[in-house]
Amino acid sequence: MPVWTLYGIRRGIATTSWPGKDGPTQPGVLGLPRYHADRCRDNCRGCVDVCLPGALSFESCEAEERLALDYGKCIGCQLCTEACPNDALTKSNDWAFGVRNRDDLIWTEALQSPPAEEVTRKIQKYFGRSLHVRHVDAGSCNGCESELQALNNPYYNLHRLGIFFTPSPRFADLLLVTGPVTYAMQGPLRETYNAMPEPRWVMAMGTCAVSGGASGGGYSCGHGVEEFLPVDIYVPGCPPNPAAMIHALLLLLNRASQHVQGGQVAH
Amino acid sequence: MKGAIERVLRPEEIPQACFDLMKAGARLQMAYAWFPAPGQSVEVAYLAATASHEPFLFLRCSLPADSPHLQSLAPQVPLLGWYEREIQELCGVTFDGHPEPRPLVLHEGAHPTMPPLDPRYQPDEMMPFTSGPWDRPPVEGDDVQTLPFGPVRADVLESAQIFFYYIGEAILHCHPRLFFKHRGMEKRFEGTLPSLGVVLAERISGVDSIAHSLAYCQAIEAACACEIPERARYLRTVLAELERLYNHLHYFGHLCHTTTLKVGEAQGKLLAEQSKQINGMLTGSRFLRGILKPGGLRRDLDLSTLPEKLKRLQPEITTYLKSLEETNSHLDRLITTGHLPLQMAYDQGATGPVKRASGIQRDLRCDHPYAAYDRLTMNIPVRTEGDAHARVQIRMEEIHESLSLIARAVKDVPEGPVSSEISNVSGGEGLGWCEGARGSTYYCVHLDNAGRLARVKIKSPSFSNWRVFPLTVHDTNMMDYAINEASFGLTMAGCDR
Structure with a gap:
């Protein structure tokens, strides 16, 4: 019979040094496409026609049509990057899309001033460096669950950051919701939220939870958590990779800074 | 239907055709309905797998749009039971003599104005829903306890509710309530x-x-x-x-x-x-x-x-x-x-x-x-x-x-x-x-x-195995439940769609 303790010791430490030390945690994994407005020409609509969740659209702006991009609806299918003849939309490794304001996911020409940090000071005061999370699956495709489960594998080892999943909403500080919210999960979602002690926070994890994504709408789905509960952090991605999830959790705790403002990634 | 040998039958010929197939060693895989001419007719189709390297068989029959009926095959072909209930709720075809005439995919309290998979049902119309009591088997006896588990379960798990009827440590009956995650994905393909x-x-x-x-x-x-x-x-x-x-x-x-x-x-x-x-x-x-x-x-x-x-x-x-x-x-x-x-x-x-x-x-x-x-x-x-x-x-x-x-x-x-x-x-x-x-x-x-x-019909493996899994839970004990569920390797999203 194998001695599992010895097995574990022999196997050694498998945990990534991120986010303590910088470095790519997900080599090769594509993020959401990057938009280069100066290269968009002729209003060809190539990208809009292949965008299933409607993240790309045309909006009227001073008598001319202009491309509008909402990362909150983007599922990272990369079809627009293949459809664009001018490379206005390119594949990228931009994955840290967790934001505090929904508007920050909408692409704008000019960068806005950094978001106010008052809300998050409060959370630092209450929770210091630890956080307990209750997850509710409100109709996901299980891609988000698979990556949430990966947070507790030895590589990401979420416990080392003082963040824990808790079975009961009574002990939870954060409600982490995946999925567009189906009609049948509306009740259980509300009940879970109501069972949490105050102060409490809500995170919309994945494009479905942010805006409905590829499955929102229709006869049985809503368009994200916002329709039912106040959301504090939005994390688009289909699914967000585990590092993006950790970044969003640290952002909530004010232990990481927001990378995306006005739909643009700060470099 | 390309990829299968097709037979067009009259509705009354379907049961015998299915029984003959089974006698010949074929196994039915799924059934579904769709609307080739909305408002005029609805078509029900059955897919069967025959011997190795032989083509699949595809039986289809057309029903009038006005109160479509078919004989239920679930008493003889249990694996069709869930498919028939799904067709009943999403496409409006009634199956006569169904042994489990309870809601499956759409929970009690959901009232779509017409069958949601009818193309005339607007793609962005949310169906009205008022949470209703769940139709589950009644139980008698002083010692029998009940335990609702879920839909929000421990750890990071997909949403599903398992209702246990148990005596001490022994599980008498386990009754899952699934489809909390039904997103209507088949409808999303339309158009x-x-x-x-x-x-x-x-x-x-x-x-x-x-x-x-x-x-x-x-x-x-x-x-x-x-x-x-x-x-x-x-x-x-x-x-x-x-x-x-x-x-x-x-x-x-x-x-x-x-x-x-x-x-x-x-x-x-x-x-x-x-x-x-x-x-x-x-x-x-x-x-x-x-x-x-x-x-x-x-x-x-x-x-x-x-x-x-x-x-x-x-x-x-x-x-x-x-x-x-x-x-x-x-x-x-x-x-x-x-x-x-x-x-x-x-x-x-x-x-x-x-x-x-x-x-x-x-x-x-x-x-x-x-x-x-x-x-x-x-x-x-x-x-x-x-x-x-x-x-x-x-x-x-x-x-x-x-x-x-x-x-x-x-x-x-x-x-x-x-x-x-x-x-x-x-x-x-x-x-x-x-x-x-x-x-x-x-x-x-x-x-x-x-x-x-x-129309896109999806038959996912978890839909099949979720039907089977509860049957292995009866007469076991609470301690083994989670292990047994894990041994099946199921997903909810695939089952619920």
Whole structure:
């Protein structure tokens, strides 16, 4: 019979040094496409026609049509990057899309001033460096669950950051919701939220939870958590990779800074 | 229906035709309905698999739109029970004499104004819902306790409710309430271009992205008689086996979690993580998304470093699985747990490793080859014990088989283009299938005259196995429940859609 303790010791430490030390945690994994407005020409609509969740659209702006991009609806299918003849939309490794304001996911020409940090000071005061999370699956495709489960594998080892999943909403500080919210999960979602002690926070994890994504709408789905509960952090991605999830959790705790403002990634 | 031999029957001929098929050794796979002429008629179709390498059979009958009725086949063919209930709720066809005439997909309290899959039902119309009491079996007796578990469950799990009737530690009856996650995904395909439908197929069940998108692509390719290039066939095989690999490795991590083997859990999940990272480096997606399209692949893949990466992983996997098989405390929880007899597995529609653990040696990769599986020989493991340990052993052998298949496919893959042109899709119908990590996945697609999707029916393996799983819980005990559930390797999203 194998001695599992010895097995574990022999196997050694498998945990990534991120986010303590910088470095790519997900080599090769594509993020959401990057938009280069100066290269968009002729209003060809190539990208809009292949965008299933409607993240790309045309909006009227001073008598001319202009491309509008909402990362909150983007599922990272990369079809627009293949459809664009001018490379206005390119594949990228931009994955840290967790934001505090929904508007920050909408692409704008000019960068806005950094978001106010008052809300998050409060959370630092209450929770210091630890956080307990209750997850509710409100109709996901299980891609988000698979990556949430990966947070507790030895590589990401979420416990080392003082963040824990808790079975009961009574002990939870954060409600982490995946999925567009189906009609049948509306009740259980509300009940879970109501069972949490105050102060409490809500995170919309994945494009479905942010805006409905590829499955929102229709006869049985809503368009994200916002329709039912106040959301504090939005994390688009289909699914967000585990590092993006950790970044969003640290952002909530004010232990990481927001990378995306006005739909643009700060470099 | 391209991809199957078709028979058009009158409604009253359907029962006898199905019984004759079963006598001849065929097994029904699914049933569904759609609306070829909205407001005028509704068509019900049955899919059956015959002997290995023989074509599938597709029975279809047309019913009048005005109060459509059919005789229920569920009393004789139990695996059709859920399909009939689903058709009843989503397409409005009544099945006379159904043994379980309770709501299944749409919960009590949901009142769509017309059957949601009728094309006249507006695509963005949310159905009215008032939470209603759940119609579940009544129970008598002082000692019987009830325990509702879920839909929000411990840890990070998908939403489902399991209702236990139990006496002390013994489970008398377990009654699952599923479909909390029903997203109406089949409706979402309506009116979509076939080239975009693949994005939806990838999101039916995230961890089965390749199984679903591959079956979908093959259905479209069948509908328009498109031959894909040889290189694409091999690359699809590699992708499908990579998906099986990370799913099976995660399965062992989760199983060890339920048997409280902590280091085993950590190691299983670490191996799954490493496997996902290999996926990410190869395709840009940890879930192998955004690579398949009808006609082949969206872009070529560089396989040069893949064999070396897997070779490094292989000894770790071998040691890990061997250690699990030598751990008595772990095996004690698996052997004889959740016994599924062969006849029950066959009648109730079990699929994938679950079916093969109960003595049914069928695998679509071998019996109805697709991609490059007919060019690669493979061994299909089978067990007759039908318990949790048998289900575990099947997956262990499949992991080794997957690694071997990938190595051989990478060696044999020819150079050349990776996609062919898709043309002439209007009015086509096609059947596609794939043996995913969890079992058989079928897609039936119907295209309209404008070349857009009119109906896409998805048969996912978890829908089949969720029907079977509760039958193995009766007369067991509470301590074994989580282990038994983990041994089935189910997803909710695939079942609920």
